[in-house]
Amino acid sequence: MTGWGGELNHDERLLAGLGVAGVGGAVGSIWWKRLSFVPVAMGGVVLFYAGRAILHYVSDRPQLYTETTYRSSGEPVMYILGAEPFLLIAGGVLLGGAGIVRLRGQPTRDNGDETSPPSSPAT
Numbered sequence: 001m002t003g004w005g006g007e008l009n010h011d012e013r014l015l016a017g018l019g020v021a022g023v024g025g026a027v028g029s030i031w032w033k034r035l036s037f038v039p040v041a042m043g044g045v046v047l048f049y050a051g052r053a054i055l056h057y058v059s060d061r062p063q064l065y066t067e068t069t070y071r072s073s074g075e076p077v078m079y080i081l082g083a084e085p086f087l088l089i090a091g092g093v094l095l096g097g098a099g100i101v102r103l104r105g106q107p108t109r110d111n112g113d114e115t116s117p118p119s120s121p122a123t
Contacts, residue, residue, distance in 0.1 A: 015049065015088070018042045022095040029102040036102035043096030050088035057085075 008016070025038025069076050 011049075015046065018045055019091065019095075022046075022098075026095065026098040026102070029099065033102060033105075036099040038099065039095045040099035040103070043092040043094070043099065046088055046092035046095060050085045050092060053088070054085050 019042070022039040022042030025035050025042065029036035029039070
């Protein structure tokens with residue numbers, strides 16, 4: 001249920017699914033390093049969505065602060081860019097960052113990335 005009292009729309013369901021897949025990939029990458037590409041990809045998609053939403057908002061209205069009036073009273077009000085794009089950007093950066101940290105982290109034994117132990121000196 002959204003804050004507006006209605007059902008979730010397609011975009012909201014898509015972003016929730018991307019978030020679940022990204023978090024699942026980040027958790028799974030603890031055991032399998034190759035899964036760290038999942039949160040990086042999901043973070044990229046979320047960042048693309050947030051950028052698209054901001055571009056749509058800016059191109060739809062010529063100014064960031066657009067003045068309009070209430071229908072009943074005629075008093076002027078201003079619309080500003082809400083918190084959603086900024087929260088989406090933060091979520092996308094966190095997902096992508098989780099994957100990048102795991103990609104650049106310590107090698108694991110499960111995928112053969114470990115370094116061999118130093119050989120003992122010959123006597």
